Amino acid sequence: MNRTVRVAGLATDLCLPASPGRHPAVVLRTPYDRRRHRAELRGWAARGFAALAQDVRGRYASPGDWHPYGGHEAEDGSATLRWVRDQGWSDGRVVAAGASYGAHCALAVAAEADAVIAAVPALGLAETAREATGPERLLARAGWWWEHGDRRVPATTPLDPSALERLPLTGVLDLPGWPGLWRAHRRDQPAAPVPLLAVGGTRDPFAEDTARLWRRWPGPARLLLGPWGHRLTAEPAPEARPGHRLDLGAVYVGWARAALGGALTGRHGAVALGGSDHWHPAGHPVPATPYPFGAPGGLRLLHGAEFVADPERPVRSDTLDVPRDGVPDRCLLATPPLPRPVDLLGPAEARLDAVADTPSADWAVRVVALDPAGRAEPLAAGIVRRTRPGPFRVPLGHLARRLPAGTRLRVEVAGHHFPAHARNPHTGEDPVTATRLAASRRTVRTRGSALALPVVRGARRIDPVQEIQT
Template identity: 40%
Template sequence: MTPVEEHVIPRGGARLAATVVRSAERGPAVLIRTPYGRHNHLAEAHGWAKRGFTCVVVDVRGRYGSTGDFEPYANERADGATVLKWLHDNDFSDGRVFAVGASYAAYCAVVTALEGDLAGVIAAVPALGLGETAREPGGAARLACRLGWWAEHGGAPTARATPLPYSLEALPIREAFTTPAWQTLWDAPPLSDLWTELSTVDTPLLAVGGLRDPFLRHTLRLADTWRGPTTLVIGDWAHDLDTRSTLAGKRIGSLYTSWATAPPSRHSAIAVSSRFVLKAVRRAPPTPVMSTKREFQAEPTRPFPSRDVGVDLRCDAEREDRALAVVEVEAGVLAGLVDVEIEAVADAPDADWVFRLAVEMPDGSWPQLGNAVVRHKHTPGEPTTVRAEIGPVGAEVPPNSRLRLEIAGHHWPRHARNPHTGVDAVDATELLPSRREVLNCSLALPWSDGEPVEVIKEVGR
């Protein structure tokens, strides 16, 4: 039976609880620091140990077995340095340590790379800071996932069995909770100082993002910013990392161990759709798109709905609160970011522009390929140019297809409703309708020239 040990690590007035699952032979170690309960990672730890990696799982400060106050993102860097030194001092590895984590734990892994020598970092569906999780890169405020996370975890030493009550429709959003750091979340800058430092890190990185993960764009930014050898894998999965339908029936751990066995010495970028691993992309020049409906009214009391990637958008076919543009395309595989540019008019000083891209399939369905949300300042009534990047997308487009681009004013409840008053969506108490008109529209599509390969083998090469 694999040995399991319990330890306590003193750090800055707190006591950090650690569980160690040793491998049969001396080799590298994996460090996982989590706010979700270290014993919930025991199966993962045993999986690492069976593959020759001693696994150390630590509850972050103020959560589960660790004492102190849980202040999201406040202490993870300094605590990570202490834990890493403790791991080396206690001879748990042959000197090689991989920092590994998903979601919040991915942030813990990333900042540990700033504090000590690591053999590699694995950051999956990373949630990389307060401002980074609160708002989209385009400025729109996230709603459902932030209310849900803070209701379950904010200001608590463990996950709440009964989350704090909240309403997706209540205004203002800023007053939804009185839990510590909730106000700080909305006041945080969109990008922290962390990003400047990440450009100096030489450690090998495996960045794993999901086409249906809300934080996908920051996974791309992480891979672009990181200086060391970087492997980027984007697959058709959500934040829960259920990859069995896309990685030849294997779980995400197979990808991790394949990479950790031989982390690369060079950069490599791999984009994964539901069927393909695609490495070469040619971006087509912008294509004007035919508008079949140009004018609409964005009504925040009946906001345009958000849908997951892959959902058949025929469910919203009868809605009038969006513009629609279509473009005929040849067969091929789209893999990457879709650039969209519109010239448009709004009667509000501040407006959200939502873009949903779908493909019309031979069976009549319209599965969503990707979406984007951009918050834009306007001079009411005057035309302005709005640009966005949809996706990245990963999809096979059949012959004789059309792409459908919907342009709307809300993406609710995934994102907060823009009030059209110039007030930040998280502070709004008044909601007004907004008239919109799309004058021109163009798309630049990322067509892949790559050949399908087996992703796990490719990453482990």
């Protein structure tokens, strides 16, 4: 049964197993209302774990000032873990767990925990603000900050979409903490040689952060990556199949028992192949298959080898429509129909030889799958910021998809991906503070440019639960 206590001065729900004695504990710290986790706490307790959910400082019932991604999470998390270990019902072992911002809280105390579950991890202030390749993540950050930043409880009205058009970027929201988001610098992520379970969705904006955390973790690490969005199995992607339905609670419990029992070694995991019912091992390198621009059997140039990227009329991220007339605003290419099904499993990228006539330029690449009826579905997207010409690469994320025969791939190379990402003003000024916009003329040299896809043949199928828990 849940009861509310004060731990380190913060509002905390505690749920203990019905059986007496000492138990391992699971600690979840969240800015999204601890009360939403009460059913989850009961599930952990029913399986022999003491379970706690805590409102972080300054949110909901916890006192203090709320400073997202500030130093309080490590301080308060450490105090909470010490309190847990001092209780008579504790056997001293603690799993720090959380999703999204909660994963940030769990990672902040990784060195003091015995195991860590980090689901769809929003790793830090700078990490959430910008892509690793430079461009600013506008839509997701503005939406989150409007709802949660500088507020004890979430906003009750939605963000006005027209706010995203405002210049400078620091003026998009009238909230005290908003400008500081764009001044933040990336820091080394907390890590410890304890077991880690990293969970993500291929449709989640932090999917690459999840995979990178898993790859760099110094202790035993497991990765579970499914065809889901930020809410994981509660947000299945269109390519999800019945075989991708998992009881994540049961997976977490089984993994936690194995982790606390010292049964886990090495680094491996499971990735779902969207469009099929199969799961495959994570981390196995797949040689890239190039689809050259402008070559027979590759990507046929439809138009726009030369185009104009105008931030006053940016290529939008929230529609798959492609203009058919006027001055091209993107380079557009397409493959012939695939003669047979293709499985894509691993990182994809675009290799571009392209130039811009402005001192700074963003290059956005979007890959769209067109079914035989011509219906469009987004497959991959990436964006990089460049200050010099010449060949370069645009990472497109981790793909895990089966494409049926007859599918065509459409590739768009553009100068913007708005409102998902802020507009590059093309003036050489910082996009965060710029108030002037200028058009940029672009040239994509088809010779030397290609789409590189991880085409896999005969991949080994696995049981994801067994892969995670052994």
